[in-house]
Amino acid sequence: MERYQGWKWYDTILIAILLIAFLICIIILKDIIMSIACLLLIAIIISFFSKEINITLADRMIKKGKYEKALKYCKKVLRKDPNYIYAIIKKAEIFEAMEKPKEALQLYDSAISKNPNNNIPWEMKGDLLKKLGKEKEAEESFKKAENLKNKKMEKKWYYKIMKKL
Structure with missing residues (x-):
């Protein structure tokens, strides 16, 4: 999957249905x-779903403060x-x-170089630059992220309008 949206409730339901199907195969x-x-x-x-599962597990480890474990999942x-x-x-x-902002910035730049049309790394980079007191650079990142969001919305509306024609 290209778009990571986090682990959703329906992902859990899908896994449960698959396990029930397996039990039915064995028992019935x-x-x-x-x-x-x-x-x-x-x-x-x-x-x-392995990528999404590992990213979700990494996110949970971050919330628990277990950064090394989170890095392993990534x-x-x-x-x-x-x-x-x-x-x-x-x-x-x-x-x-x-608290390793230099490494974080390098990774955001890496994500941007791999997919410059994704607004998420631009926003995250802007947030970090703002925390570091680099207001001008942060503003540039935020503007780029906003432009990308607007382009996505324009495409979305274009396709909706074209469907109706």
Whole structure:
């Protein structure tokens, strides 16, 4: 998935439904081959969410103050997909929490270089620059983020209008 939106309530429901389906395969069908097929299907579906799951776990570790553990979850995602900017952004958040702004800024810049049209790293960078007292640079980041948001909204409205025509 390209867009990371965090772990939502329906993600938990999806996993629960998949586990129930597996139990049904074992208990009701009593067919080992079908049960294994169900288990493989569940594993495939869950693997699609592995990035989001690890980023969510990293976020929870940050809230608990367990920054090293949070970094491990981000590194796990980045080993599989070094261009996944949401893992890079989360890693930058960890460095911010660890009071390492230089590393955090480098990571925000890395996320921006990988996807310059995503407003999130621009906003996060602006927040950090503002905390560091670099008002002018922060304002530039915020303006860039706002421009990107506006472009997304323009595209969204354009497609809605085109659908109605």
